[in-house]
Amino acid sequence: MTWQARINSALDKRRAADAFRVRGVVENGVGRFLSREGRRFCNFSSNDYLGLSQHPQIVRAWQQGAERYGVGSGGSGHVSGYTTAHQALEEALADWLGYPRALLFISGFAANQAVIAALMGKDDRIVADRLSHASLLEAAHLSPAQLRRFAHNDAAQLNVLLGKPCAGLQLAVTEGIFSMDGDSAPLAALHDAAKQQNAWLLVDDAHGIGVTGEEGRGSAYQQGVRPELLVVTFGKGLGVSGAAVLCSEPVADYLMQFARHLIYSTSMPPAQAVALSASLDVIRGEDGAERRARLAEHIQRFRRGVSELSFRLTDSRSAIQPVIVGENPRALALAQMLRERGQWVSAIRPPTVPPGTARLRLTLTAAHEPQDIDTLLEALHVSCQ
Ligand SMILES: *Cc1c(COP(=O)(O)O)cnc(C)c1O
Numbered sequence: 001m002t003w004q005a006r007i008n009s010a011l012d013k014r015r016a017a018d019a020f021r022v023r024g025v026v027e028n029g030v031g032r033f034l035s036r037e038g039r040r041f042c043n044f045s046s047n048d049y050l051g052l053s054q055h056p057q058i059v060r061a062w063q064q065g066a067e068r069y070g071v072g073s074g075g076s077g078h079v080s081g082y083t084t085a086h087q088a089l090e091e092a093l094a095d096w097l098g099y100p101r102a103l104l105f106i107s108g109f110a111a112n113q114a115v116i117a118a119l120m121g122k123d124d125r126i127v128a129d130r131l132s133h134a135s136l137l138e139a140a141h142l143s144p145a146q147l148r149r150f151a152h153n154d155a156a157q158l159n160v161l162l163g164k165p166c167a168g169l170q171l172a173v174t175e176g177i178f179s180m181d182g183d184s185a186p187l188a189a190l191h192d193a194a195k196q197q198n199a200w201l202l203v204d205d206a207h208g209i210g211v212t213g214e215e216g217r218g219s220a221y222q223q224g225v226r227p228e229l230l231v232v233t234f235g236k237g238l239g240v241s242g243a244a245v246l247c248s249e250p251v252a253d254y255l256m257q258f259a260r261h262l263i264y265s266t267s268m269p270p271a272q273a274v275a276l277s278a279s280l281d282v283i284r285g286e287d288g289a290e291r292r293a294r295l296a297e298h299i300q301r302f303r304r305g306v307s308e309l310s311f312r313l314t315d316s317r318s319a320i321q322p323v324i325v326g327e328n329p330r331a332l333a334l335a336q337m338l339r340e341r342g343q344w345v346s347a348i349r350p351p352t353v354p355p356g357t358a359r360l361r362l363t364l365t366a367a368h369e370p371q372d373i374d375t376l377l378e379a380l381h382v383s384c385q
Helices: 003-016 056-069 084-097 108-119 134-142 155-163 187-196 249-258 270-284 286-306 328-340 370-383
Strands: 033-036 039-043 101-105 125-129 146-150 170-175 200-204 229-233 243-247 320-326 346-348 358-363
Touching (some): 084 101, 084 243, 101 108, 101 249, 108 170, 108 229, 108 243, 108 249, 134 170, 155 170, 187 200, 243 249, 320 328, 328 370
Antiparallel strands (some): 320 358
16 A cells, blocks of 8 residues: 555545544634634634633733743743743642642643653553543553543442552543533542542543632532642633643652653743733632633523423533534534524534534633523524424
8 A cells, every 4th residue: 555545545534424624714713703704603612611812911911921021932941941931820820729839731732641651651551531532542542551441430430440450550530521521520439439549540621620610720629629630721711722730749840850742842932821820810810700600601591491402412511512413414414504593613523522422512601692692592493493
């Protein structure tokens, strides 16, 4: 087989499965509206859950940061790219979330890759929720450690899998709020199962941080659980980009030695760290609390409305409200019908979700108005007839 033949065959298979991915170009894809090809849609597909990506205070902070530090960090944090802005943000994150240390990463994807690669050796075992994000499962696959998956949110099965003989150390892996179903992990039960087997727990709270819990501290704090490793990402609730790992002093020192994504990669621009500190201030303050309350009202309004239609929802209480449709063509057709009615939603298909569970992944945000939810419900109503 030639390279060309291999690539063509892979593309043909994707097309045949109705799973060919393309990117649409948007003029603006965050906030209440998405603009594309000169048309304006109500935006139900961004992860900017609190609408902070366009918050004037945070935009201004980024500008001021750029004026003070320039636009790039100039190197890895291990060389010259760790500024007072990075340090202030790490300290603020550690203080907010109640951990001794926070280490910044360029993205959630990089943080998950780095932590799993740095921690796991060949005698070790990773036991991950089977619906964990691609960045976690991919890292686990690439690692020399054994990978076992437990049934979604099933602490008893986690306990069983961790109880099997293992020559090395074990890491349990889950998310706070699941990206495709929007439901929450039972973190206390999972942490108990891990502790019983001397395993550590890693929680990726990409969708919970900023959005749930007192002062937006996320899923773990809300459930009274303090995992040994907490990954938080900044491209969703915080409205910016980047990520951090929250951990103990020795684990932070260890990651500084062995996390290659930290050592061999340019640190985030200092201006971005300044913007993130501003985002954190908003989230912890009254404005953040109001945004979380508004989002919670939208979620209630939406679920109440959909329960009167013939769609299947998940038991999500979060901003992620998937409408499970089943087969790929139906999901695509439904997304298309909604777009014709001015509603921008994304159809999510296998392999991102299990076969037969193609869905519309709707995300509600604090940037929406109550009438946006009503208009969406009306469009869903018409589309399902
Ligand atoms: C979005 C997401 C990531 C990736 O974070 P980025 O900062 O966008 O790279 C990681 N984990 C989960 C659970 C996510 O939803």
